[in-house]
Amino acid sequence: MAITDKIYVKNHRQLASQLETSFPKGAFKGATLDVLFQGEGLAKLDEASRERVLEFAEDFMDCDCQASPHCGCPERKFTRYLLELREQGLGPDAIVDVMGDDYMLYAYPGDVLSFLDDSVRTLEAVEALADVDGRGDVADQARQKRDELV
Template identity: 80%
Template sequence: MAITDKIYVKNHRQLSSQLETNIPKGAFKGATLDLLFQGDGLEKLDEATRERVLDFTEDFLDCGCDTNPYCGCPERKFMRYLLELREQGLGPDAIVDVMSDDYMVYAYSGDVLSFLDQSVRTLEAVEELADVEGDDEMERRARQKKESLSG
């Protein structure tokens, strides 16, 4: 299961009430993405909430794909965001706090930790495959990225 399947809308019930519609708890569920992408009813949200929702939309749903927001770009952008937070030295608890402050979404720290661990393991595999293939540049890049995620 991808980390984006474990990202949830903070204050889900309050948001549903303000929008006067039911939305899934998952931030990357189809109905949630539809609502954000189309912007229907966002004027009903209080100003602070609307700003965070619009930030989320601009940062993750903005791409030129024909199938946007179902093209996979929002999920990839969000995973990149999590990895960048880790590269800044933040641990899982701090990453959850920042994503909550930035976008009103949250995850469980254990899920973030598992995602980060899986990312490091993937980079180790890339590094080893690059070594086998003799691709020194890719091996170096994978090693550097792995080290920046490992802390």
């Protein structure tokens, strides 16, 4: 299961009440993206919530894909965001706090830890395969990225 399947909308009930509709708690569920990011829904949100939703849309949903926002770009961008927070030295608890402050999203720190651990293991595998294939440049890049996450 992808980490983005374990990212949830903070204050879900409050937002559903303001929008006068129901939607899934999962931030990257299709119905959530549709409800929160259509123009008519935004107007119903209080100012603070609207600000966070707009920031999320600007940072993760800005792409030229025809299938946007259901193209996978928001999930890939959010995954990069989590990795960048880790590269800045933040641990799982701090990452959860930052994404809550930035975008009104939450996750369980254990899920974030598992994602980070999986990322390190994947980079280790890339490094080993690149070494076997004689691709020292790729191995070096994977090693550098892994070191930034550890």
